Structure formats: structure tokens, C-alpha cells
Amino acid sequence: MELYLYNTLTRKKEVFKPINPPFVGIYTCGPTVYNYAHIGNLRTYIFEDILKRVLIYNGYKVKHVMNITDVGHLTSDADEGEDKIELEAKRERKNAWQIARFYEEAFKQDIKKLNILEPDIWCRATDHIEDFIALIKILEEKGYTYRISDGIYFDTSKFPDYGRLAGQNLEEILPGARVEVNPEKKNPWDFALWKFSPKDVKRQMEWDSPWGIGFPGWHIECSAMSTKYLGQPFDIHCGGVDHIPIHHTNEIAQSEAAYEKPMANFWLHGEFLVLGEKRMGKSEGNFITLSVLEEKGYNPLAYRYFCFSAHYRSPLKFTWFAIDSSQRALNRLYENIRRYPKRDVEFHKEYEERFHSAINDDLDMPQAISIVWELIRDNSVSPEVKRSTLIQFDKVLGLSLDNPPEIRIEIPDEIWELVEERERARREKNWEKADRIREEIKSKGYIIEDTPQGPRIKKLINI
Numbered sequence: 001m002e003l004y005l006y007n008t009l010t011r012k013k014e015v016f017k018p019i020n021p022p023f024v025g026i027y028t029c030g031p032t033v034y035n036y037a038h039i040g041n042l043r044t045y046i047f048e049d050i051l052k053r054v055l056i057y058n059g060y061k062v063k064h065v066m067n068i069t070d071v072g073h074l075t076s077d078a079d080e081g082e083d084k085i086e087l088e089a090k091r092e093r094k095n096a097w098q099i100a101r102f103y104e105e106a107f108k109q110d111i112k113k114l115n116i117l118e119p120d121i122w123c124r125a126t127d128h129i130e131d132f133i134a135l136i137k138i139l140e141e142k143g144y145t146y147r148i149s150d151g152i153y154f155d156t157s158k159f160p161d162y163g164r165l166a167g168q169n170l171e172e173i174l175p176g177a178r179v180e181v182n183p184e185k186k187n188p189w190d191f192a193l194w195k196f197s198p199k200d201v202k203r204q205m206e207w208d209s210p211w212g213i214g215f216p217g218w219h220i221e222c223s224a225m226s227t228k229y230l231g232q233p234f235d236i237h238c239g240g241v242d243h244i245p246i247h248h249t250n251e252i253a254q255s256e257a258a259y260e261k262p263m264a265n266f267w268l269h270g271e272f273l274v275l276g277e278k279r280m281g282k283s284e285g286n287f288i289t290l291s292v293l294e295e296k297g298y299n300p301l302a303y304r305y306f307c308f309s310a311h312y313r314s315p316l317k318f319t320w321f322a323i324d325s326s327q328r329a330l331n332r333l334y335e336n337i338r339r340y341p342k343r344d345v346e347f348h349k350e351y352e353e354r355f356h357s358a359i360n361d362d363l364d365m366p367q368a369i370s371i372v373w374e375l376i377r378d379n380s381v382s383p384e385v386k387r388s389t390l391i392q393f394d395k396v397l398g399l400s401l402d403n404p405p406e407i408r409i410e411i412p413d414e415i416w417e418l419v420e421e422r423e424r425a426r427r428e429k430n431w432e433k434a435d436r437i438r439e440e441i442k443s444k445g446y447i448i449e450d451t452p453q454g455p456r457i458k459k460l461i462n463i
């Protein structure tokens with residue numbers, strides 16, 4: 001079955017053909033480790049995980065590389081401001097290395113909880129400084145660089161195809177319209193390849209280079225590390241849509257100027273998770289982490305399930321109501337699969353084909369999920385076949401259907417208060433009041449079972 005993917009580079013859904021089948025190389029831009037990932041970031045990693053699982057489902061052997069940005073990402077995308085990691089180190093009174101390693105570990109924990117398959121290669125920017133310097137040297141020899149007081153920059157006017165990925169006028173992708181552009185730059189969209197350490201401040205992360213002591217620009221790491229581990233061109237490069245106009249545009253300029261061939265054949269971008277009217281963002285200050293969801297009693301996999309409610313190329317609005325519905329839907333899915341007998345039977349061919357064509361249509365997860373529910377409701381399919389088909393689907397869904405986790409249901413305070421009030425009524429032998437409260441509790445979605453040890457509360461699940 002053909003696999004169609006939407007390629008940002010051509011603005012079309014295209015049939016995916018790997019360079020060297022059955023192998024597929026994917027590079028996904030990883031986290032900047034100066035804080036916890038928020039669930040918006042995690043939406044992008046879930047989309048990339050689905051892509052990878054769909055490739056594997058189609059029989060490809062995937063080599064997945066993800067970088068860890070542990071230096072060089074400045075507070076402004078226009079190469080100005082402070083290094084995000086050094087800034088956080090100051091705030092937390094730790095050193096930059098501790099900050100980077102701490103949040104890298106936290107990120108790895110988050111993706112594990114979301115059943116995101118680990119990359120085959122993790123690569124930290126700080127472990128590859130030599131590779132960055134080598135790449136900048138090539139660009140220098142080819143005449144693409146110039147020096148100004150704070151660093152070595154890429155001259156975008158020398159690269160005629162600059163901005164192709166974004167498909168916009170250069171004016172429209174002016175880096176950071178809100179930021180003053182460094183007047184020493186030859187062109188406003190030129191970007192730093194190597195930045196010098198400030199004269200008056202000692203940086204914690206800095207290295208010697210042919211141009212002076214400093215640190216790499218943010219974009220050079222992905223160009224150097226993707227080529228190192230996947231070659232050039234490689235098959236697929238992904239990230240969030242915010243990377244199209246600056247980060248990925250600059251990666252393409254560096255890699256293609258240096259090696260005179262395309263960087264990657266397919267570019268896939270995930271849309272934003274939105275909170276209120278704005279994109280969820282660390283710099284926007286409106287973000288929720290996975291641990292906040294967990295503290296509120298949601299299973300991380302309910303968030304994964306929630307992400308399937310929109311196509312990856314559509315914005316997705318986060319609301320507590322929506323995550324609640326996802327948790328309930330997931331619980332129902334688990335309740336169903338637990339009831340199906342485990343037998344060694346073939347999956348249902350027709351449903352599998354429909355599921356396969358949904359995921360092969362540019363990863364249409366909303367469609368895939370609707371097929372899941374259609375199968376569950378279909379009385380003409382035996383429970384054991386339902387189970388084996390769902391287990392087959394789970395290779396892509398990644399919802400632990402083979403071994404569903406026990407769902408810990410948090411009982412809200414409001415319900416506890418009603419339960420206590422009912423206990424009081426019972427002690428006073430006011431049975432009428434006790435029954436009324438029981439009904440009220442039921443109308444809020446919980447039932448009480450009276451046991452010799454006292455009342456037990458269960459959440460009503462509509463199966």
C-alpha cells in the first residue's frame with residue numbers, strides 16, 4: 001500500500017519513497033533543555049512517533065536521530081539575547097551543565113510515559129562542537145560567511161534559494177519582527193554560525209575555535225549532526241511549524257551550501273497545540289507540563305489519545321473538558337479490551353486494511369480512531385478477533401492495549417463532600433436524604449457501594 005505524506009517543501013501530499021529502501025533515515029529536532037517540555041512540545045513528539053511507527057508498520061527499517069539542544073539557543077530567534085540554558089542556570093543557581101542534564105533526563109522520562117519510541121541515536125550539541133567547526137570551515141572556504149563584532153554569520157544573499165521551504169517573501173520571514181535586527185548584519189535574515197563569548201562575562205559553556213572563543217549558533221547543530229548520522233540527503237526531517245521560517249530554513253541554507261545537494265527529501269511539520277487563543281509556549285508563559293496532567297489524575301496516555309483527535313497538520317485546542325473526555329474514552333477502550341479473550345487468532349483483514357489506508361493517508365489518526373470504535377461496536381466480529389485486530393493497531397496507536405494500565409481515578413473533593421454528607425444522613429437514619437444524595441452523586445458520574453469497611457466510590461464508565 002502506498003504511503004502518502006504531506007511535504008512542506010513541495011506543499012503537496014506525495015507518495016513516500018525512501019532513498020535506500022527498506023531503510024529510512026529521520027531527523028527530528030529535539031528539545032532545548034532549559035525547562036520541562038510542555039504538552040505542546042510533546043504533541044510534536046507524539047506526531048513524530050506516529051510517523052515513525054507508521055513507517056515501521058509499512059515494513060521500513062527506521063533510523064531515527066534526535067538532537068538535544070544543550071547550548072546556543074538564544075532567547076530571541078534572531079541570534080540576540082541570552083543563552084536560554086545559561087539564563088535558567090542563573091535563575092536556579094545551578095550551573096549550565098547541571099540544568100541541561102537535568103531537563104534532558106526529565107524529557108526522556110516524559111516521552112517514555114507517552115510510549116514514544118526512543119530515537120536510535122541521541123546527540124547532544126555539546127558533544128559535537130568539532131563537527132560544527134568543521135562545517136563552518138567548509139562554509140567559510142566556499143565564501144558563505146562573514147565576521148562581525150559578535151560572531152561569524154551566514155550570508156543569505158549568497159544562497160539564492162534561501163527561504164524556499166517557507167515559500168514566502170523574505171520580508172515575511174524576517175526573523176523576529178519584534179526584535180531589533182543587529183545593524184552589523186549584511187542582510188536582516190543572516191544568522192549566526194558561531195557566536196563569540198561576551199568580553200565582559202564569562203560563559204559556562206564555551207569552546208575555542210579558529211575564529212575565537214565562543215559557542216555555536218542554534219541552527220548549525222542540526223545540519224552537522226543530521227549529515228553525520230544520516231548522510232545527505234536523508235529521507236525525512238521533522239519539527240513543529242514554527243521551525244519552517246527560521247530554524248529549518250537556515251538548516252537547509254547551511255547544509256545545501258556546504259554539500260551542494262538537498263538536505264532531506266521530505267519535510268514534515270506538526271501544527272501547534274493551542275491554549276486559549278494562543279499557541280502553548282514557554283516564552284508565551286502559558287504552558288502545562290505532563291506532570292500537571294498526572295497530578296490532576298490523568299494518565300499520560302490519555303494525552304496521547306487526545307492528540308489523535310486532530311490531524312497533525314491542524315491546530316489542536318487544549319481544554320480540560322477535552323482531556324477529560326479523552327481519559328474517559330481511553331478507559332472505555334481499556335475496559336473493552338480487558339473483556340475480550342486472549343486467543344491466538346488472525347486480525348480482521350477488512351478492518352486492518354481500512355486502518356492501514358487511514359494511517360497511510362498522511363497519518364490520518366482521527367480516521368484511524370474512528371475505525372477503532374467502529375470495530376468495537378461491530379457485533380459481527382468476535383471478541384477474540386476484535387482483540388487481535390486492536391493489538392495489531394496498537395503498533396501504531398501505542399496505547400499499551402496489550403497490557404492496559406490500571407486507571408487510577410481521582411475522586412473530586414465535591415464528591416467526597418457529598419459522600420460524607422450521606423454518611424452523616426445514614427448515621428442519623430435519615431434514609432430519604434441518604435438516597436437523595438446517592439442519586440445526586442450518581443448524576444455527577446460516580447456510584448457508591450456500601451461495604452463493611454465503609455463506602456466505596458467508583459466512577460461510572462459508559463461501556
Ligand code: AMP
Pocket residue numbers: 029030031032033039040041042043044239240241242243270271272273274279280281
Ligand atoms: P523547543 O524545545 O522549544 O526547541 O521545541 C521543541 C519542539 O516543540 C519543536 O519541534 C517545536 O516546533 C515544538 N513546539 C513548540 N511549541 C509547540 C506547540 N504549542 N504545539 C506543538 N509543538 C510545539
Ligand code: ZN
Pocket residue numbers: 028029030222247251
Ligand atoms: Zn533542528
